[in-house]
Amino acid sequence: MIAITPATVLRRRSDVRYRRIEGEAVVLRQSAAEVLVLNEVGASVLDLADGERSVGEWIDALAEEYEGNSITLARDVLAFAAELAEAGLLEPVAGRSEP
């Protein structure tokens, strides 16, 4: 299990392809035949996983975009990022985690 903190920097794996379509995202891993559908927030997380911004910055960006409890949002985003990393869609960027 990959430990994800707000300082972690993640990027989409190079074999991940996705399409945003009416808010949702359809995600393919090139090396596997599986297809995933992510909701609007999940699609936004994929957009944000550019290998530049930390997970904490994702949370800030999503808090601006979506209303709601910021503590709950932070907890959900950290958990979701861990799930996507576990599923092989995201990977940590070596040496890019913020202090």
Added chain:
Amino acid sequence: MSFGAGFLRHPDLFPARRAGEPWGDRALALDVAGGPYLLSGLTTAQEEALRRRFGSLCGPAEANGTATQVFRAPATDFLAIDTRGWEYTLDLDPAPDALQVAGLHLMARLGWTPALAGALWTPEPAGEEWTSVCENYLRLLTAYRLLEEGGALLHSAGVSDGEWAWLLLGPSGAGKTTASRLCLEGGGTVLSDDLNAVLFHEGTARLRKLPFTGDLGERAGGPESVPLRAVLRLAQGEEEGLRPLSPAAALASLVAAAPFVNCDPFRRETLLAVLERLARAVPAWEVTFSREGGLWAMVKTIR
């Protein structure tokens, strides 16, 4: 398992070029979606077997089309496979400009130089075994050709009332053949209960009949096409009904139903674009049906 190891005795000796010893000097063209497909290097017996299988879709090999040369391969090149209860598969090895294929008594190579062309090596001289090898190769070739035409081959059932067509999707066991039979009993026609072609014509998605059927549908039927009314994801249950699917859910189902190409990392991006166009162009529903219910009447309400 490395490429070909499930089918071939010497996978490392897989032909590196589209070359070999032709079986004969006969040739024919097949008028199938994405075609015509020109097959050359056939014996008379192989040609006649294909004419029996594909009937009026066969024509003289004069037109331009996607060429495939057929070559001999020694039977000893292939592993003996017990096909009782075996689900047919092909082993694919994609590359940017080529695709190697191994299967039951077949080796094949597709190449883009830049036009798509193929080669098929088999030890089958004639008969049902030969036509099965050839049909399995043609299914693959059709998938790649349709993609070049901005269309797709879809593992699906295609049903029609003559004016419109509906595409029924679902994984193996979802009930495509059962659903096809229910539509047939209700008065509809079945284009194929196994593989269908979707192509765009003047901006409209159309379902085109293919001679690749399971238990239902006409192998030798003409190349008719019908405008596509909706994509339906099948679910079996006691309470029948229709539930709208989001375009993303429809796209995911379509990608999962696109054989061969959806496992090809060099062409999946194109496939995604083609199927996204389809998912945006045609409404999608999840249809829950029972064996005793009125599936066809429910399908026809989608207008």
